[in-house]
């Protein structure tokens with residue numbers, strides 16, 4: 503049986519953070535949330551036959567804020583997953599949790615449902631930085647969340663942090679990292695702040711005090727070094743894990759393995775096709791409601807990826823990983839030689855030290871990783887069709 507990942511999008515938040523462009527809405531009431539859960543379950547049922555020869559090895563509840571759902575709503579979704587798909591016994595089931603939206607009792611209930619990995623959105627441990635971002639929680643609520651998760655017997659906990667926030671100094675970033683290390687978490691995702699078009703930060707971009715390019719690069723390189731010292735192995739540009747704690751679900755994206763996404767804005771890669779659904783909660787719910795007639799299609803993009811683009815996507819995604827492209831795996835997958843296809847284009851970046859030869863193939867050096875988007879656009883850019891995943 504082939505492996506499969508499931509992404510379940512929960513598009514609800516208490517309020518919108520000032521940097522965030524993920525599809526989620528604030529102030530959605532319980533009736534609507536109930537209707538959404540029903541739609542999700544019907545949507546999963548639609549894939550029952552198509553996925554009958556697949557075994558689900560990872561499930562990821564992302565958002566938005568999945569921890570806003572009630573225990574009963576989460577239970578309904580987990581039940582639908584188990585009813586419609588073959589779920590591996592060792593399946594990694596992750597859930598994004600926002601500090602301030604759970605307590606010990608709720609976390610115990612979440613654990614009991616079979617959710618075995620938590621990704622807690624800390625972003626920062628500095629009160630001013632949190633307020634600037636419009637986060638709903640305090641630094642103490644991050645500590646409480648991790649402590650309660652440990653009490654609920656979660657042994658796979660990740661924290662999200664952002665560097666390059668307005669007014670952030672290297673010292674405060676490193677303090678954020680120290681705080682994360684002291685909490686003894688298993689995994690850290692460290693993202694560079696992206697000013698996304700249309701967000702409050704984007705409108706305020708000329709007023710915000712942001713680190714310049716050099717400062718931002720130093721923040722990243724020094725943070726990577728501190729993470730390594732603290733026992734976190736970097737396995738992807740922004741992801742660092744203790745032994746055996748790399749996120750299996752996100753690895754599926756970077757390995758170009760199949761996944762199905764459910765919910766508005768969710769992306770899928772299945773049967774050689776990449777597709778996504780529109781960022782429209784109402785349309786999504788109406789599409790699965792027998793009493794509502796909708797003529798508009800739920801699909802946003804739908805692309806049957808031609809062979810050359812499949813190779814380019816694979817190269818682009820694998821290069822995000824510290825392991826890079828493995829020559830043997832590449833030729834087994836595509837029946838072609840990676841070096842024959844790409845050596846010439848990679849050559850300038852090998853000479854400049856941005857790409858290095860490893861025991862098994864080619865990978866970015868840390869310097870290369872930092873400018874990976876630019877280099878990859880030069881190497882595979884012309885062959886790509888659509889980028890995009892749920893991570």
Ligand SMILES: C[S@@+](CC[C@H](N)C(=O)[O-])C[C@H]1O[C@@H](n2cnc3c(N)ncnc32)[C@H](O)[C@@H]1O
Pocket residue numbers: 521522523524564565566567568598599600601622623624625662663664693694695696697698
């Ligand atoms: C799907 S989001 C939200 C998860 C969860 N709702 C939360 O806020 O804790 C996953 C992560 O992406 C990161 N993120 C979102 N927008 C970002 C941006 N504009 N720049 C950098 N990181 C961002 C944050 O670290 C966030 O925790």
Ligand code: SF4
Pocket residue numbers: 514515516517518519522523524526565566567600623
């Ligand atoms: S960062 Fe998380 S909590 Fe904030 S708006 Fe985005 S999804 Fe919602």
